[in-house]
Amino acid sequence: MTFDISYNARIRKSPFFDCTVADGVKAFTTYNQMLMPAHYGDPEGEYWRLIDGVSMWDVSVERQAQISGPDAARMTQLLVPRDVSKIRIGQGRYAPISDAQGRLLNDPVLLKLDHDRYWLSLADSNIWLWARGVAYGLGLDVEITEPDVSPLAIQGPKSFDVTASIFGDWVRSLAYFAFHETVIAGIPVVVARSGWSHQGGFEIYLKDGTRGKDLWNLVKEAGQPFDIGPGTPTTVERVESGLLSYGTDTRPDTNGLELGLGKFINLDMEPDFVGKSALRRIRDEGIARRRTGLFIDGERLPTAEEHWPVLADGEQVGVCTIAVFSLRLQRNIAIAIIENTVPDSASYSVETPDGTREATETPLPFCTPGRV
Ligand code: THG
Numbered sequence: 001m002t003f004d005i006s007y008n009a010r011i012r013k014s015p016f017f018d019c020t021v022a023d024g025v026k027a028f029t030t031y032n033q034m035l036m037p038a039h040y041g042d043p044e045g046e047y048w049r050l051i052d053g054v055s056m057w058d059v060s061v062e063r064q065a066q067i068s069g070p071d072a073a074r075m076t077q078l079l080v081p082r083d084v085s086k087i088r089i090g091q092g093r094y095a096p097i098s099d100a101q102g103r104l105l106n107d108p109v110l111l112k113l114d115h116d117r118y119w120l121s122l123a124d125s126n127i128w129l130w131a132r133g134v135a136y137g138l139g140l141d142v143e144i145t146e147p148d149v150s151p152l153a154i155q156g157p158k159s160f161d162v163t164a165s166i167f168g169d170w171v172r173s174l175a176y177f178a179f180h181e182t183v184i185a186g187i188p189v190v191v192a193r194s195g196w197s198h199q200g201g202f203e204i205y206l207k208d209g210t211r212g213k214d215l216w217n218l219v220k221e222a223g224q225p226f227d228i229g230p231g232t233p234t235t236v237e238r239v240e241s242g243l244l245s246y247g248t249d250t251r252p253d254t255n256g257l258e259l260g261l262g263k264f265i266n267l268d269m270e271p272d273f274v275g276k277s278a279l280r281r282i283r284d285e286g287i288a289r290r291r292t293g294l295f296i297d298g299e300r301l302p303t304a305e306e307h308w309p310v311l312a313d314g315e316q317v318g319v320c321t322i323a324v325f326s327l328r329l330q331r332n333i334a335i336a337i338i339e340n341t342v343p344d345s346a347s348y349s350v351e352t353p354d355g356t357r358e359a360t361e362t363p364l365p366f367c368t369p370g371r372v
Contacts, residue, residue, distance in 0.1 A: 031124045037230070053158050053227055053228070055155055057155060065127045066143075068142065074140060075131070082095050083271055088112070090180060092192060093264075096264055103255055105130060119147070154219060159200055160172055188208055197243075236303075239334070240365065241365050242364030260290070262283075293333065293335060293362040294333070294350065295332065296352070298332070301325060301354060307319040310336050318342075320350050328372045348361065
């Protein structure tokens, strides 16, 4: 069964929208109240192009919350669990945002553009509202806006050659999440080493939404010698790589420590941030759940469209948040949130739409970059 999407101004289109349609996009999903390409008709071919080659993705849905003004550094520090004063201009950080109870609200990439200007490159939840509320409550002198910025990802092992052929060899030495503001063919962009895959790559943040077609075509032409093709963030690859999908792998009350984001949450630094004391208490009293991997037995399952109950000894002990058939491992794999009272050696059963299946636990990630 397939359905059409009714278009309207509530669901924003990307500056690359017309190009993705021209290149044959076959499905969209929604994210941050925008349309995001989901595949171009050959999800398996698109997956292998990411593993072996290079693909270009319209990820304009990774919208930016910009924090600027006299109190921008103070404000940003209150939102993120990293020491903002220690981040250099031009450097980015994965920065999970929590509420005062420690519940995860979003897991953006933070970009420090200047001492008084920051971008939170957002996952799928509204952090403009949260940030404005925090700023209002504390009387901070900041502006929280959305700049005209739209990321285009170039991902896969050949992304280095493609991106270097456009911008120069300096891109090869960018540190992870580091970025550089530049202009290419008159188009203002930020070039960053990042992307939502473990196959390596870059994101070109377009800074002028009227130039979407120009940037898309420039990347497409530069990628021709490397057989670039249009693609999308792939669920199979991100599950194999263990990357978190906010909203898919989370529950309304999950915290960053349960979700395995502890190494991106600095609870021992001097600066305070919203959620720090709650997360310290959770760390000290014991983390209740874990985000972990499962191998699910049996025939190929369909990709999960909702959370499936996970049982041990007949009792529900968690949920499987996403399940896919791994194309590299040729078996069903899943990410689950499990109660920490259950040992990782437990025999699980998962209630799938195809019936109850046996499952065993395994640490994330399932795969390292490249072919297995
Ligand atoms: N790019 C940009 N913005 C984004 C995303 C992105 N916003 C939403 C979403 N993706 C943010 N979530 C993630 C999650 C994981 C990673 C990046 C963004 C990631 N993690 C690596 C890992 O976990 O192995 C490395 C993290 C590190 O070592 O610091 O890449 O993709 N612009």
